[in-house]
């Protein structure tokens with residue numbers, strides 16, 4: 161049996177974690193069961209997100225061969241592993257909340273290929289980027305007004321620090337000052353185009369854009385260069401509601417702003433006419449909100465993590481009771497919620513949802529109760545897996561083969577966005593992104609990096625070394641620096657520009 165204790169930093173310090181108190185009862189439960197202990201792994205994490213998709217203990221099959229019920233393309237496998245293995249995952253932060261031994265014993269008994277009868281499943285096994293959690297995420301941004309009305313607080317308050325770092329004046333000033341320096345040097349060579357384009361992806365409530373544009377005007381006046389007159393600030397978001405919010409927030413700059421619906425994973429579709437013309441692509445807290453898979457290297461083999469969303473039958477029964485439904489009707493009602501949104505859902509099914517508020521509460525309860533079962537599906541060849549359009553899974557190889565076993569994000573949405581954005585950049589242009597980046601792969605071996613729940617949305621750290629590796633292959637330098645303008649933040653600034 162192998163024990164992978166990841167949060168080693170928690171074993172020391174003022175309040176060290178009692179590792180044996182968590183491991184002991186779980187191992188006792190395994191020993192009592194008839195499971196082949198030589199094929200078991202126990203993994204301990206510290207899940208820092210209070211709201212997340214995990215249970216205190218989870219059991220994850222490590223499949224020996226391709227499961228016919230998988231949505232992942234079947235692959236011919238070298239018959240290296242012939243027996244299924246099993247991973248038992250413990251969330252140490254919550255390990256004191258349950259009787260661990262009983263809890264694990266029950267889980268071992270309930271699990272089975274066809275599923276645990278004490279769970280109501282919302283989807284078949286899927287790669288995580290295809291999970292219903294991303295439909296919930298998109299719904300959150302689409303119907304943000306309904307959600308915020310129900311919680312009584314704007315989404316920005318739920319971010320660490322209570323507001324986006326993209327509003328930080330010093331950071332904005334630094335960015336604009338260096339843009340002016342570039343424009344001055346191009347102007348001195350008669351190489352500055354008349355139109356000066358800046359693009360922001362995922363503007364949220366528009367506060368970031370407002371901070372940027374207000375500062376731009378002030379600095380331009382100081383600078384005396386008349387750049388504001390030539391500025392075009394383009395904002396694209398996939399939520400029409402967010403687009404309107406952001407547009408309203410920058411009404412003072414209406415002459416210089418265009419706001420439109422755009423999927424951040426395919427910016428070229430709408431912005432292709434600006435190829436090589438954009439001086440700055442500005443993205444904050446969006447990449448961590450784009451769909452992502454996870455892959456793992458375990459015992460020399462490569463796996464993709466498959467997930468299956470569920471509610472416990474108890475949670476489903478409690479939720480069903482609030483909307484005059486049966487527990488087994490909940491998956492269908494959730495699908496309708498996602499298709500229609502809370503307002504239309506209340507109109508379409510008044511017997512279950514007599515008001516938008518009831519529909520919103522249903523949405524929030526389902527989201528809070530939503531969990532993900534996981535299993536490891538073997539991948540025979542990385543070249544058979546696509547990270548994003550035109551980006552082969554082979555890009556993962558140096559990272560997966562970087563040492564000991566590892567499980568990491570593929571950041572598929574961020575990679576898709578990145579490779580579809582860089583062709584827009586002017587040869588001296590830059591992509592600047594504030595987000596949660598893992599910058600040292602070893603971090604994946606010592607910390608939990610998502611997915612977690614932020615209010616009604618998903619948060620996932622980003623695989624920085626992977627983005628840098630793909631960037632280099634495309635001829636771009638990708639640099640990561642700790643966000644310099646607020647202490648204690650986990651935000652990292654990623655900068656990408658054409659390699660010198």
Ligand SMILES: C[S@@+](CC[C@H](N)C(=O)[O-])C[C@H]1O[C@@H](n2cnc3c(N)ncnc32)[C@H](O)[C@@H]1O
Pocket residue numbers: 301324325326361362363364365368396397398399402422423424425443444445446449450
């Ligand atoms: C956490 S907010 C960030 C808002 C703002 N940039 C900030 O830093 O405060 C994430 C934004 O990304 C947008 N978003 C998420 N996925 C997207 C996608 N696939 N295409 C476009 N926008 C997306 C959301 O609608 C939301 O506006």
